[in-house]
Amino acid sequence: MALDFSQIIPALPGLADGMALTLKLLVMAVGGGVVLGTLLALARLSDNLLLSRLAKWYVNYFRSIPLLLVISWFYLVVPMVLSWITGDLTPVGAFTSCLVAFVMFEAAYFSEIVRAGIQSISRGQINAAYALGMTYSQAMRLVILPQAFRKMMPLLLQQSIILFQDTSLVYAVGLMDFLNTARSKGDIVGLPHEFLLFAGAVYFVISFGASQCVKRLQKRLAV
Amino acid sequence: MNYHWDWGIFFKSTGVGSEIYLNWFVSGLGWTIAVALAGWIIALALGSVLGVMRTLPGKLLPAIATAYVELFRNVPLLVQLFIWYFLVPDLLPTPLEMWFKQGISPASSAYLSVVVCLGLFTAARVCEQVRTGIQALSRGQNNAALAMGFTTAQAYRFVLLPQAFRVIIPPLTSEFLNIFKNSSVASLIGLMELLAQTKQTAEFSANIFEAFTLATLIYFVLNMSLMGFMAWVEKRVRIPGMMGGSK
Numbered sequence: 001m002a003l004d005f006s007q008i009i010p011a012l013p014g015l016a017d018g019m020a021l022t023l024k025l026l027v028m029a030v031g032g033g034v035v036l037g038t039l040l041a042l043a044r045l046s047d048n049l050l051l052s053r054l055a056k057w058y059v060n061y062f063r064s065i066p067l068l069l070v071i072s073w074f075y076l077v078v079p080m081v082l083s084w085i086t087g088d089l090t091p092v093g094a095f096t097s098c099l100v101a102f103v104m105f106e107a108a109y110f111s112e113i114v115r116a117g118i119q120s121i122s123r124g125q126i127n128a129a130y131a132l133g134m135t136y137s138q139a140m141r142l143v144i145l146p147q148a149f150r151k152m153m154p155l156l157l158q159q160s161i162i163l164f165q166d167t168s169l170v171y172a173v174g175l176m177d178f179l180n181t182a183r184s185k186g187d188i189v190g191l192p193h194e195f196l197l198f199a200g201a202v203y204f205v206i207s208f209g210a211s212q213c214v215k216r217l218q219k220r221l222a223v
Numbered sequence: 224m225n226y227h228w229d230w231g232i233f234f235k236s237t238g239v240g241s242e243i244y245l246n247w248f249v250s251g252l253g254w255t256i257a258v259a260l261a262g263w264i265i266a267l268a269l270g271s272v273l274g275v276m277r278t279l280p281g282k283l284l285p286a287i288a289t290a291y292v293e294l295f296r297n298v299p300l301l302v303q304l305f306i307w308y309f310l311v312p313d314l315l316p317t318p319l320e321m322w323f324k325q326g327i328s329p330a331s332s333a334y335l336s337v338v339v340c341l342g343l344f345t346a347a348r349v350c351e352q353v354r355t356g357i358q359a360l361s362r363g364q365n366n367a368a369l370a371m372g373f374t375t376a377q378a379y380r381f382v383l384l385p386q387a388f389r390v391i392i393p394p395l396t397s398e399f400l401n402i403f404k405n406s407s408v409a410s411l412i413g414l415m416e417l418l419a420q421t422k423q424t425a426e427f428s429a430n431i432f433e434a435f436t437l438a439t440l441i442y443f444v445l446n447m448s449l450m451g452f453m454a455w456v457e458k459r460v461r462i463p464g465m466m467g468g469s470k
Contacts, residue, residue: 061443064400064404064442065439065442065446066404066405066442068407068408068418069418069438069442076425076431077432080431080432165297165298165299166299168301171301172410172411183305192309192310196305196309200298200306203297203298203299204297207296207297208293208297211297
């Protein structure tokens with residue numbers, strides 16, 4: 001089988017649009033996931049037993065089901081439920097569904113990283129913050145979390161690289177991300193293999209490059 | 224909107240033969256387990272070999288294993304699956320290609336692709352765990368084995384691996400659970416595993432909420448039981464006297 005990669009060049013603008021959607025989804029999902037994950041971690045570590053239990057259940061629940069199932073929930077089921085409640089029949093759209101699914105799912109993974117990060121900060125830090133008259137939220141916001149995030153940055157980035165690869169699962173709901181664009185362009189010009197290999201190579205270069213940077217960062221941050 | 228709640232839907236006829244919807248879920252679960260277990264056998268075998276290779280002296284063998292890990296870890300699972308399902312069959316010698324495309328049922332060819340894909344994908348992760356396990360052992364273990372006159376192969380077989388495998392059971396458990404969850408990508412190449420059967424039930428019965436609730440429950444229970452099973456295995460093979468070992 002002879003491979004012909006020449007048709008990829010004219011398709012590049014379209015592929016770039018696909019990559020733009022992949023990256024947009026990634027950035028928004030990481031942002032939302034880290035925020036929700038941090039809230040979950042704080043809930044998990046709080047003295048309130050109910051909050052702590054709920055956060056633990058949330059994490060265990062999302063970690064035991066496949067991401068594709070979560071995407072299906074938010075694409076097929078949740079919009080339907082929402083439309084009964086609100087009576088509003090406008091469709092939610094595949095992008096929003098996927099974004100919500102990724103945020104909810106990844107928050108479970110991010111929260112475990114954040115929890116470990118917070119727990120790695122010495123107890124003296126929070127005691128000192130209290131002794132200075134700070135409230136709990138001030139102590140967390142100004143003292144604990146900034147230190148914790150520095151420590152866990154490599155792990156958060158590593159998880160984001162995994163998420164970058166997982167965004168390709170939006171194929172299941174027909175969203176035109178990078179992989180799906182490459183597949184459909186390849187089918188149109190009758191060169192599916194070349195476009196698939198090209199997509200794989202692009203994913204590889206980005207993920208590999210990013211994880212090498214993370215490794216370097218990890219070495220620099222190491223005490 | 225009128226949604227007809229019906230939790231009894233799983234016992235109703237699908238209209239296809241004499242099957243009820245529950246049959247579909249059972250058969251889907253069967254495929255999910257068949258994919259995951261077969262993939263796991265490949266992953267464990269290949270991952271162990273690669274993990275050992277990464278710890279061997281010399282340059283070539285560790286480099287090959289490292290290249291493998293980087294390649295399989297940095298390409299999305301779905302891209303790998305498409306490569307195994309759509310591309311690789313075209314590269315095979317013609318008789319094999321014809322066998323894959325026409326000689327076996329579509330379910331069998333999808334099954335083969337997804338098992339190979341998940342097996343090789345997970346092997347990269349298993350390799351890293353095995354390597355970590357071996358490197359976590361005290362250097363004296365290997366030196367003592369060599370001093371006793373063991374060859375390198377014997378040192379791995381009798382001294383290093385039996386210890387390393389016990390140490391890495393917790394991270395291996397999470398890979399084992401991942402392969403069950405990852406097997407859901409098979410639904411995207413038309414294998415009727417649990418997720419695909421769920422979608423089909425949702426379409427046929429219009430009881431979408433019930434169908435997805437049952438699927439979620441099945442995945443959840445499956446995950447919990449596997450976790451329990453692995454905890455039991457871990458307890459059985461624990462090394463007495465090690466941290467976390469029995470008293």
